[in-house]
Amino acid sequence: MSYPVLLQLTDKNVTIIGGGKIATRKARGLLTTGANITVVAPTFTEELHQMSVHRIQANYQAQHLSKAFLIFCCTNDSQVNAQIIQDASPQQLINDCTDKSRSDFFNMATLQQEDHLIAISTNGNNPTRAKEILQKIRQSADN
Structure with a gap:
């Protein structure tokens, strides 16, 4: 499954916070969009290691969002996800994979x-x- 071109992502910066199964699925779906994908996590699935994405092996910090157009919160830590929401600017679109009420968009x-x-x-x-x-x-x- 890939994400539709209802939102043009070519050359847009997409940041995924988390390195597990959900982050892997999001990254996989975004690969064909032409987006610049960055994944931030202390550890990554084997599949993420194999993908053509930029990986930052670290715990989340607000600076990781600085260039993002789209942000996916894919951690299993509710405090980290809440911090991501707080750190994002109003111009950035967020999908909190753990709490749809804090999401600006949903995948289809x-x-x-x-x-x-x-x-x-x-x-x-x-x-x-x-x-x-x-x-x-x-x-x-x-x-």
């Missing part, structure tokens, strides 16, 4: 075809359900 399950894009969103309420709906659409289109 997407099906990209040559001449169209289908995007399903549950407004951050149930990403698994969005993927299930998209899978049904995909199966229907294949029949």
Whole structure:
């Protein structure tokens, strides 16, 4: 799954705070967007080590957000995530993967075809359900 070009990310700076499974999934989805992806964490999954992203092996600090256009909070530490929200400027868009009420945007399950894009969103309420709906659409289109 990649993220739709409903938001043009080519050459935009995207910062992901966290190095676990959720951060890996976010980075994987962003790879085809042309964004400049930076991942900040004390440790990274093996897959993140293999990706073409800029990795900063460190604990989060406010300076890590300085150039970010989009920010993903992907840590399992609620205090760190809250600090990220506090440190971000009003011009930066944030997705707190642990608390949708603190998010400016939500990812969508997407099906990209040559001449169209289908995007399903549950407004951050149930990403698994969005993927299930998209899978049904995909199966229907294949029949």
